[in-house]
Amino acid sequence: MKPLNINDIAKAAGVGKSTVSRVLQGQNHVSPDARARIESTIRELGYQPNMVASGLRKRRIQTIGLIIPDISNPFFPEITLGVQQVADERGYAVLLANSGWSNDREEDLVALAQRQRLDGMIINPVHISLAALRAFGHSVVVIGTRAAYREFDAVGSNTAESVQLALAHLHALGHIHILALPGPRGQDSTRNREAAIYTAMQARPDKLPQIHYCEFTKSGGYDAVAALLSLTPRPTAVLCGNDLIAIGMLAGLRERGITVPGQISVVGIDDIELASVCCPTLTTVHKPKREMGMTAANMLIDRIEGNIQSPPQMKKMSTHLVIRESTAAVGISSG
Amino acid sequence: MKPLNINDIAKAAGVGKSTVSRVLQGQNHVSPDARARIESTIRELGYQPNMVASGLRKRRIQTIGLIIPDISNPFFPEITLGVQQVADERGYAVLLANSGWSNDREEDLVALAQRQRLDGMIINPVHISLAALRAFGHSVVVIGTRAAYREFDAVGSNTAESVQLALAHLHALGHIHILALPGPRGQDSTRNREAAIYTAMQARPDKLPQIHYCEFTKSGGYDAVAALLSLTPRPTAVLCGNDLIAIGMLAGLRERGITVPGQISVVGIDDIELASVCCPTLTTVHKPKREMGMTAANMLIDRIEGNIQSPPQMKKMSTHLVIRESTAAVGISSG
C-alpha cells in the first residue's frame, strides 16, 4: 500500500539507511559489495526515492518553472521544447504555466512557484512588477530584451536587428509607405519594436512608418486590415510585430481581394512553422526559438548550481531574414 | 536569508503553530481574533507556506503530470490549455513533459512522475506498457481511445465518427479512388484509424481506400505525395490521419503543380488553427481539443480527491466536419 522508503531498502539489503542514501546520490565511501547489494535490492523491489522528502531536506526539488503568456501561440512551444531538452539533460523537471497575458495571473503564478519552492524560474514577463519577481527569492531568467528587467539574467532575440532587417528588405524593394503593427499599445515588447523602428529610420526620419496597435494574435492582424485601408496614401507594405499578426493580416487581405505581394507586401517576425505553410508563404525574420529556450535553461541551471556568481547578463540571439512569397518590389499599379 | 516558516508566523502572531496551520488550511476552530492576527501577520511578512513540506506530510503535492508526445504539434497546446485551466481552477499545478514519441522517454517520464510523487497523471501514450503505467501507483487518465488502456480512465475523440464523417463527405462528392494516410505503421492510433475505415466501408468493401503509412508530421504528408502519384488509377482524394499530414501534402502537391481541390481533394483530422490559414484552407474533422483537456483534468482530479470510486470510464467526445476549400466534387479532368 504505502510506497517503499529508504529504510525498507536498508533493511532488505542489510545496511544502514545512510549507506543507501549515499548510493542513491552516487557518492563514494561505499564498498563495492554493499553498493551492489543495494542496487540490486532497489531494482528488485522497484523502489523510487521520494523527491518530495529529499527536496525538503536538500532545499532543492529538481524542478524549474516556465511561465509564458500562451502556449497556443506557436512561438512558445518551440521555446518550451528547448527549455525541456536542457532541463531534462541536466536532471530537472519543468512546471509549465500560462499567464494569458494577465498581470494578476503572472503574480499568482510567481507566488505559486515560491510556495512550491521551485529551484528557479524562466519567465516571459508581460506586466509583472520587479517587486513580485524579486520576491520569488530564487534564480530567475527572463525571456526578452526588456531593460526593466536588467537585474535578472535574460535571453532574447535582437529586436533592433530584426526590425532593421525587415525594414531594409522592404526599402530595398522600393517600399516607402509602410504600416507597422508593433503590438498592443502600452506593452514593453511593443515599445521595444517601436524604438527599433526609430533607430532603424534615423537616416530618413521623414519616411517613418505609420504605427497601428493590435494584439499579438491572428485576429489582431485580421482586424488591422481596416486600419490599413483607411490610410492615404495607402501603404504598400506592412511590418507585423509577429507572425501571427501577419497571418491574420494575410487572411483579411485575401478576403477583400487584395493580392499579396502584388498590391501589398507583408513581413512578419518570429518565423513560426506556420509561416512556411500559409498562403502566400510569409517573408519573416527568423528567431532561434529552440536555442533561446536551451540557452535560458542553461543559464538558469548554471545559476542554481552556483557555477555562475557573476552579475546578470543578457544574451541577445541573432536573427536573420527569411524571404518567401509575401514580399515583392513595389508595383506600378497599387490601388 | 532562510525563508520564513510556520513557527516564525506563530511566534510573531503570538499563537501556536497548529493554529497557524489551521488558518492556512481554512479550517474552523480558530477564534476570529486569532485568525485576524495570523492573517495580517502572514500578509505583513510575506510568508508563503512551503508546499514541499506540506506535500511530504499530506502525501499530496497539488501537482499533476501531463505527458504528451510533442508540444510543437499544434494539437497538444490546445489540450494543454484545457488541462491547465481546470487544474488551475481546482488548485493544482501542471508538470509538462514531451515523450518525443519514444517509448524509453515515456517510461522514464512516468518513473520521474513517480519519484516526484505527483498526485496523478494525464498521458497521451504512444508505446508505453501497461506495467509501467500501473507502476505509477496514482490516478491516471489516458488521452485517446485505445482499447489496450481500458483499465484507466480515458478521454478521446470518436475516431470511428471522424473517419466516417470524412469518408462520407468524400463519397458525397463522388470520390471513389481514395488514398488514406492513417499514421505510422504499427502504432495503435494508426490501427484505430484503419479499423474505423473498415467499419465505415462495410457497405462497399470493394471501394476500400488504399493505405499508405507515414509519420504524423508535415514532412510525413509531404513525402507521401510520391506514394500518391505512383498509384494507378491515381486517387482523386486523400484522407489524412491528422491535419499536419494534410498540410504537408498540400505543400507537396503545390510544389508539383497539382491543384487542390481541382485535381485532388484533401481532408484532414483535428482542425488545428493552421487548417483555417493554409492554402487552400483545409476541410477537416473538428476535435474539441480544449474540452478534451478540461475533461481529462476533471476526471483526474475527481479521482485524486476521491469523488469517484466507480470503474474506469472512457469519454468519447463527438466530432464534426468543417468544410473548407480543400475538397470539391470529383472533376472530369483528373490527370
Next chain:
DNA sequence: TTATACACTGGGAACGTTCCCAGTGTCGTA
C-alpha cells in the same frame, strides 16, 4: 610497534509542514 590517514558504516538530528491528542474555558441543561 605506534601513529596517522582514510575508506567505510550507521544512528540521530534536521528540513517545515499536518495530524493527533490532551488540555483549557465557556455555555447550556439537568
Next chain:
DNA sequence: TACGACACTGGGAACGTTCCCAGTGTATAA
C-alpha cells in the same frame, strides 16, 4: 451545583529524506 458538549489551543510525533558525526577497521609511514 454538576456535567457533558464543544470551540479553541498548543505541543509533540510523523512524513522520508540528507547531513553531521562518531565509530570501526585497514593500510601506510615513522
